[in-house]
Amino acid sequence: MRIAILGAGAIGAYAGAALHRGGADVHLIARGPHLEALRADGVRVLSDRGDFTARPNATNDPREIGPVDFVFLGLKAQHYAACGPMLRPLMGPHTAVVAAQNGIPWWYFHGLAGPLADHRVHTVDPGGSVSRAIPVERAIGCVVYAATEIEAPGVIRHLEGTRFSIGEPDRTISRRCTDLSEAMVAGGLKCPVERDLREDIWVKLMGNITFNPLSALTRSTMAQICRDRSSRELARSMMNETLDVAARLGVDPTISVERRLAGAERAGDHRTSTLHDVERGRPMELDVILTAVVELADMVGAAVPTLRTVDSVARLLNARLTDGSVAERMTAAAAAAAPARAA
Ligand SMILES: NC(=O)C1=CN([C@@H]2O[C@H](COP(=O)(O)OP(=O)(O)OC[C@H]3O[C@@H](n4cnc5c(N)ncnc54)[C@H](OP(=O)(O)O)[C@@H]3O)[C@@H](O)[C@H]2O)C=CC1
Numbered sequence: 001m002r003i004a005i006l007g008a009g010a011i012g013a014y015a016g017a018a019l020h021r022g023g024a025d026v027h028l029i030a031r032g033p034h035l036e037a038l039r040a041d042g043v044r045v046l047s048d049r050g051d052f053t054a055r056p057n058a059t060n061d062p063r064e065i066g067p068v069d070f071v072f073l074g075l076k077a078q079h080y081a082a083c084g085p086m087l088r089p090l091m092g093p094h095t096a097v098v099a100a101q102n103g104i105p106w107w108y109f110h111g112l113a114g115p116l117a118d119h120r121v122h123t124v125d126p127g128g129s130v131s132r133a134i135p136v137e138r139a140i141g142c143v144v145y146a147a148t149e150i151e152a153p154g155v156i157r158h159l160e161g162t163r164f165s166i167g168e169p170d171r172t173i174s175r176r177c178t179d180l181s182e183a184m185v186a187g188g189l190k191c192p193v194e195r196d197l198r199e200d201i202w203v204k205l206m207g208n209i210t211f212n213p214l215s216a217l218t219r220s221t222m223a224q225i226c227r228d229r230s231s232r233e234l235a236r237s238m239m240n241e242t243l244d245v246a247a248r249l250g251v252d253p254t255i256s257v258e259r260r261l262a263g264a265e266r267a268g269d270h271r272t273s274t275l276h277d278v279e280r281g282r283p284m285e286l287d288v289i290l291t292a293v294v295e296l297a298d299m300v301g302a303a304v305p306t307l308r309t310v311d312s313v314a315r316l317l318n319a320r321l322t323d324g325s326v327a328e329r330m331t332a333a334a335a336a337a338a339p340a341r342a343a
């Protein structure tokens with residue numbers, strides 16, 4: 001099985017290393033010092049479950065790889081619309097694209113019956129730009145329960161979880177999903193094939209919609225947000241509003257807000273991927289995680305005052321982070337602080 005990992009970052013390189021360990025023919029696509037380290041030393045995974053090193057091929061040029069069976073998309077979702085030229089050389093007639101993203105995917109309404117069939121969520125697929133880059137027929141959904149971060153170029157710190165739930169948008173159990181699942185399991189990951197991934201999407205989203213923006217806005221860990229009485233109440237409101245939107249879309253995530261809060265608190269002083277981005281002066285992955293749910297709430301007539309407020313301040317921060325000069329200043333500040341932290 002040939003697999004290309006487009007965006008071999010924290011999650012992509014971790015999945016790629018596991019798949020390679022399990023025997024798949026894996027090709028990592030990365031860039032910069034991280035790519036140089038991957039080429040020189042492979043992916044070094046540091047984990048309580050056991051450290052390991054995998055040495056798949058690594059490149060910045062998909063044309064060197066050619067058509068594959070699966071593209072595992074490890075990019076941040078805001079880069080999906082622009083990934084068409086990188087994706088094209090990897091596409092054969094049957095290539096599937098596995099989007100390992102948080103939040104509402106661009107294929108969310110694809111394959112559903114009823115009045116919302118093939119409805120396009122504007123926030124995540126503006127003007128159809130993502131559907132054009134990644135046709136929905138190619139998409140396999142993936143909900144990532146693992147948490148990882150890039151500790152140093154080529155080095156992935158695995159923090160918790162090994163589950164990558166996958167599923168077809170049209171609720172079939174396909175051969176391509178079961179094949180991929182076997183390859184992931186051979187690499188030591190959990191990879192259940194779900195008949196309808198949408199329930200998993202909302203269960204995971206209850207955490208991301210709350211902790212990713214709040215952690216970035218307050219520079220706090222998940223546990224710190226849960227332990228403070230008023231931010232815990234804020235998190236609770238955000239989760240309740242999210243559940244209401246899900247219910248109006250016909251999804252009933254089988255987990256209570258209290259259980260989700262307790263799980264987040266147990267994760268401890270974990271910094272979300274969005275907090276990492278902000279600390280590096282990079283824009284947040286906000287559209288798929290929060291703004292899309294506000295759009296869906298408006299569509300189904302749900303009142304989401306708390307989500308709307310957090311979205312508006314987070315979008316204001318994102319506008320500053322998208323402004324290159326601010327991002328450069330923050331990156332320079334982070335670089336200046338790094339030796340001090342190390343000492
Ligand atoms: N990290 C986690 O624990 C979790 C992440 N997720 C989801 O997984 C997805 C990926 O997140 P994460 O792994 O944290 O993100 P990362 O930023 O670590 O990984 C993205 C990688 O893609 C690379 N990249 C971007 N553009 C290109 C390009 N044109 N060519 C080559 N490489 C490119 C980036 O390189 P560069 O740094 O140079 O831009 C980076 O290494 C997100 O949707 C996130 O929500 C879900 C659950 C948990």
Ligand SMILES: CC(C)(CO)C(=O)C(=O)O
Pocket residue numbers: 102146147148207208211212271272273274
């Ligand atoms: C917080 C985590 C790891 C899941 O809870 C996540 O999805 C993220 O950091 O984006």
